[in-house]
Amino acid sequence: MEERIKQFLEERARAGLLRELTEVESLPGGRVLAGGREYINFSSNDYLGLSCHPDIIKAVRETAAPVFGSQASRLMTGSTASHHRLEEEIARLKNKRAALIFNSGYHANVGVISALCGKGDVIFSDRLNHASIVDGIKLSGARLFRFRHNDMDHLGRLLSRERAKYNGTLIITETVFSMDGDRAPIADIIRLKKKHNCMLMADEAHATGVFGKSGGGLLADEDAGGDTDIVMGTFGKALGSFGAYVAVSKAIRDYLVNACRSFIYSTALPVPVINANIAALDIVRRNPAPRTRLLAEAEYFRNRLKDRGFRAGGRSQIVPVTIGDAADTIRLAAYLKRMGYWVTPVRPPTVPEGTARLRLSVTSNHGRDLLDKFVEDISKY
Numbered sequence: 001m002e003e004r005i006k007q008f009l010e011e012r013a014r015a016g017l018l019r020e021l022t023e024v025e026s027l028p029g030g031r032v033l034a035g036g037r038e039y040i041n042f043s044s045n046d047y048l049g050l051s052c053h054p055d056i057i058k059a060v061r062e063t064a065a066p067v068f069g070s071q072a073s074r075l076m077t078g079s080t081a082s083h084h085r086l087e088e089e090i091a092r093l094k095n096k097r098a099a100l101i102f103n104s105g106y107h108a109n110v111g112v113i114s115a116l117c118g119k120g121d122v123i124f125s126d127r128l129n130h131a132s133i134v135d136g137i138k139l140s141g142a143r144l145f146r147f148r149h150n151d152m153d154h155l156g157r158l159l160s161r162e163r164a165k166y167n168g169t170l171i172i173t174e175t176v177f178s179m180d181g182d183r184a185p186i187a188d189i190i191r192l193k194k195k196h197n198c199m200l201m202a203d204e205a206h207a208t209g210v211f212g213k214s215g216g217g218l219l220a221d222e223d224a225g226g227d228t229d230i231v232m233g234t235f236g237k238a239l240g241s242f243g244a245y246v247a248v249s250k251a252i253r254d255y256l257v258n259a260c261r262s263f264i265y266s267t268a269l270p271v272p273v274i275n276a277n278i279a280a281l282d283i284v285r286r287n288p289a290p291r292t293r294l295l296a297e298a299e300y301f302r303n304r305l306k307d308r309g310f311r312a313g314g315r316s317q318i319v320p321v322t323i324g325d326a327a328d329t330i331r332l333a334a335y336l337k338r339m340g341y342w343v344t345p346v347r348p349p350t351v352p353e354g355t356a357r358l359r360l361s362v363t364s365n366h367g368r369d370l371l372d373k374f375v376e377d378i379s380k381y
């Protein structure tokens with residue numbers, strides 16, 4: 001095994017793909033401190049700047065004493081009134097009968113998919129779905145078919161050819177894709193789900209808080225929550241906190257409480273975190289203006305980059321700028337760092353070979369002046 005580890009590290013280093021952990025402190029206002037220098041953060045998932053919202057900080061402070069840790073899993077003594085209240089709030093926001101909190105989005109995807117699907121079942125998964133979805137599918141033992149990204153003809157053909165050979169069938173998609181910032185064609189997926197009698201799971205990690213009248217996500221925007229059997233999302237992105245959830249029927253919730261191993265065998269989130277999540281939901285529900293503004297600013301930024309000849313994509317607050325070659329992308333990110341911007345280059349294996357990119361995320365902390373300045377600076381490279 002030691003030999004394999006050594007070989008892995010050497011290969012990654014030779015290809016310029018070895019990842020390292022850098023010490024970074026987040027500062028209020030969408031900035032980070034690293035190596036004694038401040039940078040403007042263009043790699044943050046704190047899309048609405050809620051991670052330092054006074055109501056969230058207050059919710060944490062007011063519940064931090066006298067006990068911080070939850071001391072046990074939810075099925076032992078970790079299921080407080082706050083956990084139940086948060087689940088009710090999520091169910092309401094997502095227009096579902098019930099919800100269940102998970103310790104992270106990774107826990108949720110891995111646990112839920114592997115609890116719902118098994119041998120004899122089949123899963124149709126978008127090719128660009130997140131690693132946590134991929135890992136959940138692997139763990140489930142179900143047969144997997146990956147459809148080309150957002151390609152409904154391909155999904156339809158796969159369903160027609162394969163669906164009847166299996167027992168249970170699950171289609172899985174993100175609603176806003178994490179690395180491409182584009183959106184799933186939800187209405188078409190639902191049409192196929194109904195035609196072929198499947199279940200549908202949607203990952204709203206990057207949509208919750210940003211889309212939807214009350215911040216309920218892209219499914220809420222398209223009135224599609226009712227047709228989506230498992231609506232998954234996280235608190236660690238636009239909601240500025242930590243943890244995750246699924247919004248589901250009462251029966252699926254009860255099933256997961258009894259069968260989902262990442263839920264059962266893990267210590268419950270502490271109450272201060274849960275209360276921060278409740279405060280975050282309250283903020284997004286009451287304040288639609290910041291998300292409307294955020295999406296308009298992101299569209300402006302994307303168009304300005306395109307005007308300057310960059311391959312800027314997406315249809316959300318995430319603006320990927322595809323460079324292609326991994327080494328070129330790393331050099332461009334290093335230049336931007338010298339200019340005072342924190343931009344993490346995204347390379348294979350996180351994205352497909354030949355599509356290395358800067359994943360720029362616009363947040364409520366970036367005003368138009370700053371976005372303009374960024375476009376000027378990147379254009380000088």
Ligand SMILES: Cc1ncc(COP(=O)(O)O)c(C=O)c1O
Pocket residue numbers: 104105106107109130132174178203205206234235236243244
């Ligand atoms: C689409 C998607 N799903 C799930 C996750 C995992 O969420 P968490 O960070 O809460 O584990 C992420 C995180 O990057 C994500 O982008």
